[in-house]
Amino acid sequence: MKIVMTGGHHSSALPIIRELRKKDPDIKIYWFGHRHSMRGDRNDTLEYIEVTELGIPFFELKAGKFYKTFSVSHWIKIPLGFIQAFYLLMKIKPDLIFSFGGYLAVPVVVAGRALGIRSFTHEQTVVAGYANKLISLFSDKIFVSWKESVKYFPESKVVFSGLPLRESILYQNTSNFDLHNDMPTVLVIAGKTGSVKINNLIEENMERLLSRYNLIHQCGDHSEFKSYELLSNKYKKIQNKVYGNYFLRKFIFDNEIGEAYGKASVVVSRAGAHTVAELITLNKTCVLIPIPWVSHNEQYLNAKILEKKGIGVILEEDYLNGDTLLGAIESQLKKTNEDRHYSESVEKISTDPVQLLVDEILAYEKKKK
Structure with missing residues (x-):
């Protein structure tokens, strides 16, 4: 099974990745993310450091977002992000996309939908962000960390999972x-x-x-x-x-x-x-x-x-x-x-969000077979 993971909260993904590898050593995971955190920064992000330390292929996505102040360089990255995501997904041909919030995930999930690739999404915050509200229109299942967040998403898609934390x-x-x-x-x-x-x-x-x-x-x-x-x-x-x-x-x-x-x-x-x-x-x-x-x-x-x-x-x-x-x-x-x-x-604390999310992924893998 091939999974593309992406989004602004890589900390949620790491414990899931570790558990997935225990359950299925043959699983292949790819990461779309930011190598640098913001304009002018030349240092590697914690996201890049921790993901690559796990031996996961890291693809830097040059996606843009809508800022309150107009910037040509930012706005032009929005369509470029969709084109790049489309190209990478065509190349990798994943079975599933799993996104973890943030504007970076939008072009990946939308491009995946156009290519017929199913996607799961996880919302970390109490109040759903703009990106995940948009993503929910294209995602097959939305997992939320807080019961208060359920109301922001389509009832037929939303699942309360809790927030995956590092042990x-x-x-x-x-x-x-x-x-x-x-x-x-x-x-x-x-x-x-x-x-x-x-x-x-x-x-x-x-x-x-x-x-x-x-x-x-x-x-x-x-x-x-x-x-x-x-x-x-x-x-x-x-x-x-x-x-x-x-x-x-x-x-x-x-x-x-x-x-x-x-x-x-x-x-x-x-x-x-x-x-x-x-x-x-x-x-x-x-x-x-x-x-x-x-x-x-x-x-x-x-x-x-x-x-x-x-x-x-x-x-x-x-x-x-x-x-x-x-x-x-x-x-x-x-x-x-x-x-x-x-x-x-x-x-x-007594629930196990990591195990729940891993089971959902493996159940999808089994169903696909």
Whole structure:
């Protein structure tokens, strides 16, 4: 069986790929994606790094999207993306397309429909994005991570599956973050591309933070902003003045993520779908800084889920500075497990989204034969 996978949330795909290979070693998987995250960036995306590490052929798709501001270079990529997707699908001849949200998946699913290739789609967020709403018209089955998302898709196609998560968050398999003090540890997750806002805030307040806490800081990687170099240089200047340990990573890969979460007293992060789901699973106290400009205010709504559970506080960008960040961290450190309350979403841990989605794929393979 041949499967083409694509979309903006490769983190959902990786555990599915690993399980598929266990069940069917002969399965062939191809990935259509972005090698670079945005304009001006020359560094490889985490998507490209993690997909190719699994030995999966990676095809860079030059698809465009509709921006609020007009740009010829962006708009011309829209038809080019459809042409490229059509050509690649003709060449590979997959049995199934499995998309994971985002505008990149649109030309692949639509071109696949024109070629008679069936497709499955997975929606990661609470509020369905524009891309997946469009894709749902052409996709044969839509899987959703949250029960609240069912209403956005055709009833005959939608299936509640939950969100596939990496098992590595549950296990501490490394000892790379050696803490030589009793200070609380804050895990800062700036995202795959690296939030410049968060990284700059940490850099500006590093001495204050490391006087109170240890920091494990995932800063992302972008060739234009060079946050990693900026943060490294700042730490070198102040390391003899502070007591806290500072561990800086461009990315925290699967082998380290369990240790990072396990040693964190508080997590400071954006509020993307996967991060929110992982924090729910681990019941981890957190400070959430939603991206304000994403469609449907998606990250703010994600953050509200954790706020309602009593494990998250929301710190909006308009009010983000060194004082408010330290205040939010201190407030969260004072919380105890007894103060937290739970709701139905926590029960999703007991279900197995990965197994459900793998079974759906293998059932389709068996039916096709």
